Amino acid sequence: xxxxxxxxxxxxxxxxxxxxxxxxxxxxxxxxxxxxxxxxxxxxxxxxxxxxxxxxxxxxxxxxxxxxxxxxxxxxxxxxxxxxxxxxxxxxxxxxxxxxxxxxxxxxxxxxxxxxxxxxxxxxxxxxxxxxxxxxxxxxxxxxxxxxxxxxxxxxxxxxxxxxxxxxxxxxxxxxxxxxxxxxxxxxxxxxxxxxxxxxxxxxxxxxxxxxxxxxxxxxxxxxxxxxxxxxxxxxxxxxxxxxxxxxxxxxxxxxxxxxxxxxxxxxxxxxxxxxxxxxxxxxxxxxxxxxxxxxxxxxxxxxxxxxxxxxxxxxxxxxxxxxxxxxxxxxxxxxxxxxxxxxxxxxxxxxxxxxxxxxxxxxxxxxxxxxxxxxxxxxxxxxxxxxxxxxxxxxxxxxxxxxxxxxxxxxxxxxxxxxxxxxxxxxxxxxxxxxxxxxxxxxxxxxxxxxxxxxxxxxxxxxxxxxxxxxxxxxxxxxxxxxxxxxxxxxx
Amino acid sequence: xxxxxxxxxxxxxxxxxxxxxxxxxxxxxxxxxxxxxxxxxxxxxxxxxxxxxxxxxxxxxxxxxxxxxxxxxxxxxxxxxxxxxxxxxxxxxxxxxxxxxxxxxxxxxxxxxxxxxxxxxxxxxxxxxxxxxxxxxxxxxxxxxxxxxxxxxxxxxxxxxxxxxxxxxxxxxxxxxxxxxxxxxxxxxxxxxxxxxxxxxxxxxxxxxxxxxxxxxxxxxxxxxxxxxxxxxxxxxxxxxxxxxxxxxxxxxxxxxxxxxxxxxxxxxxxxxxxxxxxxxxxxxxxxxxxxxxxxxxxxxxxxxxxxxxxxxxxxxxxxxxxxxxxxxxxxxxxxxxxxxxxxxxxxxxxxxxxxxxxxxxxxxxxxxxxxxxxxxxxxxx
Numbered sequence: 001x002x003x004x005x006x007x008x009x010x011x012x013x014x015x016x017x018x019x020x021x022x023x024x025x026x027x028x029x030x031x032x033x034x035x036x037x038x039x040x041x042x043x044x045x046x047x048x049x050x051x052x053x054x055x056x057x058x059x060x061x062x063x064x065x066x067x068x069x070x071x072x073x074x075x076x077x078x079x080x081x082x083x084x085x086x087x088x089x090x091x092x093x094x095x096x097x098x099x100x101x102x103x104x105x106x107x108x109x110x111x112x113x114x115x116x117x118x119x120x121x122x123x124x125x126x127x128x129x130x131x132x133x134x135x136x137x138x139x140x141x142x143x144x145x146x147x148x149x150x151x152x153x154x155x156x157x158x159x160x161x162x163x164x165x166x167x168x169x170x171x172x173x174x175x176x177x178x179x180x181x182x183x184x185x186x187x188x189x190x191x192x193x194x195x196x197x198x199x200x201x202x203x204x205x206x207x208x209x210x211x212x213x214x215x216x217x218x219x220x221x222x223x224x225x226x227x228x229x230x231x232x233x234x235x236x237x238x239x240x241x242x243x244x245x246x247x248x249x250x251x252x253x254x255x256x257x258x259x260x261x262x263x264x265x266x267x268x269x270x271x272x273x274x275x276x277x278x279x280x281x282x283x284x285x286x287x288x289x290x291x292x293x294x295x296x297x298x299x300x301x302x303x304x305x306x307x308x309x310x311x312x313x314x315x316x317x318x319x320x321x322x323x324x325x326x327x328x329x330x331x332x333x334x335x336x337x338x339x340x341x342x343x344x345x346x347x348x349x350x351x352x353x354x355x356x357x358x359x360x361x362x363x364x365x366x367x368x369x370x371x372x373x374x375x376x377x378x379x380x381x382x383x384x385x386x387x388x389x390x391x392x393x394x395x396x397x398x399x400x401x402x403x404x405x406x407x408x409x410x411x412x413x414x415x416x417x418x419x420x421x422x423x424x425x426x427x428x429x430x431x432x433x434x435x436x437x438x439x440x441x442x443x444x445x446x447x448x449x450x451x452x453x454x455x456x457x458x459x460x461x462x463x464x465x466x467x468x469x470x471x472x473x474x475x476x477x478x479x480x481x482x483x484x485x486x487x488x489x490x491x492x493x
Numbered sequence: 494x495x496x497x498x499x500x501x502x503x504x505x506x507x508x509x510x511x512x513x514x515x516x517x518x519x520x521x522x523x524x525x526x527x528x529x530x531x532x533x534x535x536x537x538x539x540x541x542x543x544x545x546x547x548x549x550x551x552x553x554x555x556x557x558x559x560x561x562x563x564x565x566x567x568x569x570x571x572x573x574x575x576x577x578x579x580x581x582x583x584x585x586x587x588x589x590x591x592x593x594x595x596x597x598x599x600x601x602x603x604x605x606x607x608x609x610x611x612x613x614x615x616x617x618x619x620x621x622x623x624x625x626x627x628x629x630x631x632x633x634x635x636x637x638x639x640x641x642x643x644x645x646x647x648x649x650x651x652x653x654x655x656x657x658x659x660x661x662x663x664x665x666x667x668x669x670x671x672x673x674x675x676x677x678x679x680x681x682x683x684x685x686x687x688x689x690x691x692x693x694x695x696x697x698x699x700x701x702x703x704x705x706x707x708x709x710x711x712x713x714x715x716x717x718x719x720x721x722x723x724x725x726x727x728x729x730x731x732x733x734x735x736x737x738x739x740x741x742x743x744x745x746x747x748x749x750x751x752x753x754x755x756x757x758x759x760x761x762x763x764x765x766x767x768x769x770x771x772x773x774x775x776x777x778x779x780x781x782x783x784x785x786x787x788x789x790x791x792x793x794x795x796x797x798x799x800x801x802x803x804x805x806x807x808x809x810x811x812x813x814x815x816x817x818x819x820x821x822x823x824x825x826x827x828x829x830x831x832x833x834x835x836x837x838x839x840x841x842x843x844x845x846x847x848x849x850x851x852x853x854x855x856x857x858x859x860x861x862x863x864x865x866x867x868x869x870x871x872x873x874x875x
Binding site for chain 2 (some may be wrong): 026027028031032086089090091093097098099127217399408409483486488489490491492493
């Protein structure tokens with residue numbers, strides 16, 4: 001007890017304790033959630049963790065070592081949740097039959113979400129700070145330009161070992177279906193394999209010409225499409241999204257390398273490359289499948305200049321620097337949001353039902369999953385069947401829930417139905433949209449999906465997710481509040 | 494109000510300090526003057542402090558002066574508060590049978606108004622707790638009806654907000670005692686400085702101040718009962734139902750709690766109805782306006798209501814003489830003598846209690862204890 005008091009005096013300033021006491025005296029719903037304390041301690045924890053992860057040595061060129069700290073932070077977060085729960089469950093306005101309006105229930109839900117949101121957030125912190133540090137250490141412009149420069153230097157320094165032979169594709173251009181069929185019978189049509197022949201029309205040829213460095217007519221409708229060797233040994237494709245430059249085509253780069261080659265400049269180039277290697281090379285050896293032709297022809301090619309280490313360094317830098325950008329943020333947000341929502345729903349249900357019914361609900365949920373699994377297996381249900389089954393369950397639970405309003409005694413089945421309904425109502429739009437998507441996919445099973453199907457799919461899912469949250473927020477005052485109030489206060493048998 | 498003031502003065506003059514201080518607190522609360530209530534709380538704190546430190550009579554005399562001054566100030570601002578008794582609960586022939594059990598509660602009817610105290614007595618396992626749980630809305634009834642006139646169109650949530658039930662085994666609570674009290678007051682809509690004041694009042698009124706910063710594990714079961722009473726009283730229920738509240742209390746604490754309950758029920762600040770069950774028949778009968786005796790699920794007797802079953806005078810007697818001698822002494826009269834191993838029970842139709850006692854003394858029977866239980870439910874225990 002004394003230790004707890006001491007910790008309190010260290011971490012909770014007097015103004016916060018005064019505020020806490022004020023909440024106790026004036027707003028029991030806010031006070032019981034302890035969201036203010038969690039938020040304060042959460043901010044402190046974020047500050048401390050940030051300070052730690054900003055100060056400990058962390059070279060963006062090396063492979064990330066944050067997985068162990070993330071594990072420990074995750075364990076600490078779980079301990080934090082348990083401590084918060086101990087404090088939360090001490091006082092319950094609803095179960096004490098205090099003044100508890102639907103606004104109280106909604107507020108309580110929101111505050112629990114905020115509190116749990118902090119705990120779920122902590123494990124994400126190390127990786128976010130790592131991104132921040134990598135972002136500060138290297139900017140996209142220098143990454144792109146210096147990678148290009150390194151490609152040039154590698155090519156010049158390894159000039160004697162460069163592959164100079166052009167790659168070749170052969171096309172047969174025809175204008176009629178019959179002619180094409182005749183040719184098809186003669187050759188195997190395989191794309192992108194050297195020596196193989198593609199059959200196409202003139203339009204395709206014109207379009208394709210832009211992708212190749214050179215085209216040679218072989219006569220009788222046959223064309224050879226030639227491509228200069230690729231001297232891109234290092235690549236930072238992530239960075240190019242954020243600093244787009246007009247890159248030289250293979251042939252232009254090929255010409256540049258050969259035109260600029262000057263044996264007298266080699267010393268200077270070697271030293272310039274040395275500086276860049278120092279800047280980007282990692283301790284690790286990175287094996288990629290690219291440029292295997294060099295590995296086969298000259299295994300020393302990469303070892304001589306330590307290109308694999310630079311590649312590893314660039315990959316690590318890229319990974320860290322761009323992890324928290326673009327679609328990844330959406331993924332991380334979803335992960336945080338749904339983890340927080342699931343935990344909030346569990347705690348919310350526990351706060352409004354009896355302990356016995358809460359655990360019975362969990363048991364029923366598990367049993368239902370098992371029974372559903374068996375049903376899916378024995379009836380060979382497809383996606384549509386599974387989603388329909390989910391909707392069927394929801395309707396049944398809703399029907400039992402409605403019986404609460406007519407009931408004069410506390411009924412276990414009604415209590416369990418109410419809990420499950422509360423847990424899944426927010427996911428109803430997602431189930432409906434998934435069912436719709438499954439129906440569409442089923443309809444187009446034999447033919448290709450329409451052009452913007454996947455874009456529409458993503459939009460529909462987003463709308464469903466937002467509608468789910470909205471539905472839950474509407475269901476709380478409209479149904480859940482009234483049902484819990486009625487059910488919990490009913491006399492027992 | 495002036496009567497109350499005179500009563501407190503009398504307690505102070507006769508040295509009934511503890512009672513005087515408690516009544517002074519009640520009086521201050523009823524006047525509802527915050528400054529005077531604070532003064533009363535300060536006096537109470539000083540009193541309890543001096544008790545702890547075994548201070549000499551000088552401190553007491555100083556407190557007495559302060560108390561009298563406060564009384565005078567209270568008298569000056571005391572309004573005339575007309576008291577209206579309101580019906581709180583109307584129970585009409587309710588019955589209950591447990592599923593798969595042999596026990597059933599036979600139809601019972603009763604009514605309780607504000608400031609009423611109803612005692613429910615009976616042997617163990619005869620339906621007292623079942624009745625109380627039905628009345629508090631915890632247990633569903635099979636037939637009959639329960640009305641809560643103060644909450645029309647009531648749902649069970651409102652009923653449970655209106656009716657406070659303290660079970661015999663008080664459920665464990667967590668955190669500090671004072672935090673729990675502040676929380677309860679806050680739930681009842683008492684906010685800010687008034688919340689703190691009311692909690693201080695309740696701590697002093699039930700002598701819990703020195704336990705304010707302790708947790709459940711660190712207080713005795715008797716104080717847990719007191720704490721629970723403080724907690725529900727802060728919640729301002731209309732009806733308070735207590736199941737065996739005296740079970741964990743020593744004899745002094747029992748009497749203090751019962752006296753306090755009586756005063757709280759009849760308080761003009763927040764009068765409430767109280768229903769309590771207990772095995773302490775005499776103590777309960779002293780404070781209750783009505784006592785229900787329940788046996789095997791049936792209400793056999795209600796004090797104050799005419800009964801045809803046993804109209805005779807009954808007294809309890811403890812004496813050193815042998816039963817045979819006692820029987821012989823009353824052979825010529827209609828006096829029946831029964832012995833339960835501890836006391837003799839003497840019953841008669843022709844003698845009233847006064848005459849019966851005179852008769853006992855006239856026959857030189859050595860008496861170490863006697864009690865008139867003619868109007869007590871005790872006569873039904875055998």
